[in-house]
Amino acid sequence: MPLLVTVLLVAVAVAVLPGQATGAAAAAAATADLPVIVQGRTWTLRNGTRFSYGRPGDIHVMGDWDRDGVATPGVFRSGTWYLRNQLAGGNADIVFGFGRAGDVPVVGDWNGDGRTTIGVVRGTTWLLRNSNAAGNPHVRFTFGERGGAPVTGDWNGDGRTGVGMVRDSAWRLRNTLSAGPAEIAFTYGRAGDRPVTGDWNGNGCAAPGVVRGCSWYLRHHLAGGNADVVFTFGACGDAALSTSSAQTARGVPTSLRGTEWTRLPTSEKVVALTFDAGANADGLPKILQTLEETGTPATFFLTGAWTEAEPELAQQVAARYPVGNHTMTHPDLTKLSDAAVRQEIMGADTVIRDAIGRELRPWFRFPYGARDTRTISAANCLNYGSVRWSVDTLGWKGTSGGQSTTTVRTRVLNDLGPGSIVLMHVGSHPTDHSTLDADALRDLITRIEARGYRFVDLDAYL
Ligand SMILES: [Ca+2]
Ligand SMILES: [Ca+2]
Ligand SMILES: [Ca+2]
Structure with missing residues (x-):
């Protein structure tokens, strides 16, 4: 992809004010996922929605926990999940334990029932739940490579979230929640980028993106090539995710x-x-x-x-x-x-x-x-x-x-x-x-x- 190398070193905070919805976001179908940044405990969606939730150091996720069609925030804190059913600060609506400190949290609609639920990746072992409650994993398999960043998304648009692993710029995706080879593989982005996934154009399929500093390079296809959408959003060090995914790298503490x-x-x-x-x-x-x-x-x-x-x-x-x-x-x-x-x-x-x-x-x-x-x-x-x-x-x-x-x-x-x-x-x-x-x-x-x-x-x- 064409790289704006200079962007990397420009630590300019781009403030996104409430109501500053972009043309791209406004034009997309209602089902499109939005880029999301979190600084400290302040969440900002790309459409300008902003609220405070969780604590600094939490790992941030978003999903439709109550199946009402609206994705809302959640955090993973050392094995405990705090999910919220509103796009607003306040107390968690759902709190339960699953996984442990050091696990990488993931979210998705693993069984296609319309509800987003949670899971964790431990090394290359995926442990997924079909309900937002404590219990044993409903699905367990190994996929990916050690040291990779787990990503999730409905790559084929069948309503069920698939899995993936990104290592440096190599993306390896799988539609089926079982051990096996990658079904889709391509390169996109470069080492140091933070992968982010979402259905950016509302066509029903999740696609890749990378965040480099405060620049987002989103792709509408499951293939390498040039970014389809490029913009700056947030500041260097912010946590980056989408309304249908978990952050794949920790943010930098504001101090x-x-x-x-x-x-x-x-x-x-x-x-x-x-x-x-x-x-x-x-x-x-x-x-x-x-x-x-x-x-x-x-x-x-x-x-x-x-x-x-x-x-x-x-x-x-x-x-x-x-x-x-x-x-x-x-x-x-x-x-x-x-x-x-x-x-x-x-x-x-x-x-x-x-x-x-x-x-x-x-x-x-x-x-x-x-x-x-x-x-x-x-x-x-x-x-x-x-x-x-x-x-x-x-x-x-x-x-x-x-x-x-x-x-x-x-x-x-x-x-x-x-x-x-x-x-x-x-x-x-x-x-x-x-x-x-x-x-x-x-x-x-x-x-x-x-x-x-x-x-x-x-x-x-x-
Ligand atoms: Ca919801
Ligand atoms: Ca589900
Ligand atoms: Ca799928």
């Missing part, structure tokens, strides 16, 4: 847009331990053991290169802790071209997502902490937000650099305050082979807790 965190946005006595992995993994076994034995939450930032070298360790980390993107090869991004910045971020996204089988966004950390307005904007437009640190232990300088477990400990304790973000590393020093962060960790955890602080991971601040 991370155009800026970064050096402390967590909180006044509570909490501390986030963060570990960067870009060199070797020498300190990792000890770190994982200490974290596990002390029950301490933590967050890891991996480079793509490290993950390629240590895929099993990456999986081991991701099984217990949130994982963020630390670029492919750990360069100073401020010295790279726009295209190279994008390649570094998305290269790592693809490699790490493939290895751990889940979304990394929005967590991103700049190598060396080197960033500027341009590169922060580029990260935001790829739905990443930058997490810096309030204290660097300097353990990475090693014993040969004059550091010790005492200096590591002292630096952290001197910085201690609400929302401290501690930067540590999983590797050993390249020449003296010391692993000061790993060695200091257990004592550090004890001393921080003794001062009345508790530990949190970043996912608690989505």
Whole structure:
């Protein structure tokens, strides 16, 4: 497709005011699906409808839960669904549990009875319900590839929602809710785009779209080619979905847009331990053991290169802790071209997502902490937000650099305050082979807790 590369780096918020319905949306048949964006807890439909619902960090979905012909919002929050039957804020009309934290929510009319119901995708296993209530899955099968983004839509217009998986620009769709090969395959969009599906022209069939930054490229056919409709809607980092689908990538917390965190946005006595992995993994076994034995939450930032070298360790980390993107090869991004910045971020996204089988966004950390307005904007437009640190232990300088477990400990304790973000590393020093962060960790955890602080991971601040 013809790509407006410049769009990627223009972090311009396009405000959509109520009543600003577009010609395209107004002209489409009543059954056409609408693009939807969510910023924080504010939902905006492409026809101007706007309301607040859910909490920041929820995963957003829309569907016709009560079969009255109108699609309304819902959110998935760590295994609990909160569905609303009105296009307005308020309390949830339907609340139930299905799936668990880390599952990817999907919605569709799986049995063709006119009611949209829910499901989750766990790796490549699809677990679907035909009613909006807790219970066992009515349909269960495997489809797709690890690391892909699940999508749903009535591809063939028979009234039943089919499934699909999008990996980078490869779309693989299936009309039948059972294990088997893709029935439709094509390429559309590119790595880093967020897929979105809907019946954009009201012809009864769902079709693909991608959201890149705040630009939407919608297609009216199940085939590669040029976008049929292109427009800007929302801002970089907004969650994107349609009135018949779930969002396929997390939005960026508003407090991370155009800026970064050096402390967590909180006044509570909490501390986030963060570990960067870009060199070797020498300190990792000890770190994982200490974290596990002390029950301490933590967050890891991996480079793509490290993950390629240590895929099993990456999986081991991701099984217990949130994982963020630390670029492919750990360069100073401020010295790279726009295209190279994008390649570094998305290269790592693809490699790490493939290895751990889940979304990394929005967590991103700049190598060396080197960033500027341009590169922060580029990260935001790829739905990443930058997490810096309030204290660097300097353990990475090693014993040969004059550091010790005492200096590591002292630096952290001197910085201690609400929302401290501690930067540590999983590797050993390249020449003296010391692993000061790993060695200091257990004592550090004890001393921080003794001062009345508790530990949190970043996912608690989505
Ligand atoms: Ca409805
Ligand atoms: Ca149904
Ligand atoms: Ca169908």
